Amino acid sequence: MGWYRVVGVISGTSMDGVDVAVADLTVRGDTIDLVPVRHAQIPYPADLRAALTAALPPGDCSAETLCKLDTAVGQAFAAAVAGVGAKGADLVASLGQTLFHWVDAGRCLGTLQLGQPAWIAEATGLPVVADLRVRDVAAGGHGAPLALILDRLLLSEPDTPTAALNLGGIANITVLTPDAPALAFDTGPGNALLDAAAQARLGTAHDIDGALASQGTVREDLLGILLADPYYAAPPPKSTGKELFSAAYLTEALTRVPPVADADLLATLVTLTATTVAAACRSHDVKKVVASGGGVHNRALLSALRTALDPVPVSTTDELGLPVDAKEAYLAALLGFLTWSGIAVDPATGAAGPRLLGSITPGAEPLRLPDPVGGTPSRLRIVVPQPLGGPSART
Secondary structure, three states: OOOEEEEEEEEOOOOOEEEEEEEEEEEEOOEEEEEEEEEEEEEOOHHHHHHHHHHOOOOOOOHHHHHHHHHHHHHHHHHHHHHHOOOOOOEEEEEEEEEEEEEEOOEEEEEEEEOOHHHHHHHHOOOEEEOOOHHHHHOOOOOOOOOHHHHHHHOOOOOOOEEEEEEOOEEEEEEEOOOOOOEEEEEEEOOHHHHHHHHHHHOOOOOHHHOOHHHOOOOHHHHHHHHOOOOOOOOOOOOOOOOOOOHHHHHHHHOOOOOOOHHHHHHHHHHHHHHHHHHHHHOOOOOEEEEEOHHHHOHHHHHHHHHHHOOOOEEEHHHHOOOHHHHHHHHHHHHHHHHHOOOOEOOOOOOOOOEOOOEEEOOOOOOOOOOOOOOOOOEEEEEEEOOOOOEEEEO
16 A cells, blocks of 8 residues: 555643644555654643643533533644645544543443534545544443553563553553564553642642752652552552542542652652552563653653563653654554554453454545555554665564
């Protein structure tokens, strides 16, 4: 088949803004080639970010509020696609903004992503593949994380048990073990509680670079309460979100211990994330970790993670040619391309087999899908353009 240019868009659980990436993709035999063309993060307007945060549980969200947010997020996504440069693109793939992820007794019963794709299609004239999680949920899966689809292709046939880790608002891992089925699940909070603490104590969205956390001392009493949450002991597949790990959740935990200084609170939450991620990796005998996501930039968190995982080495997707800040946007592009190409996938979150994910909103032209690709690709090559011309393929 020929090359397709796909623009991938997503806003993660941190709700910072829209991550957008432009990728050129094609299938050659059993291999998908992906050229990372460019990427960016477009911050949400302050009022939209505040409204999204207020709508999260346990906040109240009326039908009016939900409609306004769905529209505003769709328009923000459309602006992000236009801002990164969609000229020459064939389609847009949107993972949306998760507002609610409905999990009860370990089963995912529904999931809601905002960002009406019609706004993107109208603004760009391009077809849009969206609602990429719901089909997996309808088939019995969790609809999250979907990163296994990229991870399994990128890290195909590892010679040692490997975990691909994403440190977003929620942390998730893909476990790839030689001669065993792949597995993906959310390990618990990544940056979610850290960001909630930074907002409450510092009035800022983040503890930049983990600067304050690095000055604190872990409060073992609070850490023990947080680690006792039954989510960590639940077997995979499993998924979670800010429905559980919210600002209110942290506030309630803090009522059960003597006052905690700001630096100590952040240090404790860094240790919580590092400890739970490391425990999830060790439970699957992981020998190597490849990390991505915004949490990679938190030096205190990355240091704590390396200590908790020692002697297991921790590298990043940058070393594979896939930018750590844009992995999820490139994942969105890949998912859209797979659906566009008629390739069913199984993200191993519990669904009853592979499914074509998402729905398609036509663009300005009549919808014309390519002929379905025969077979299922098993590898992904990141093709990195070289400054002097000519691509360099890197598996």
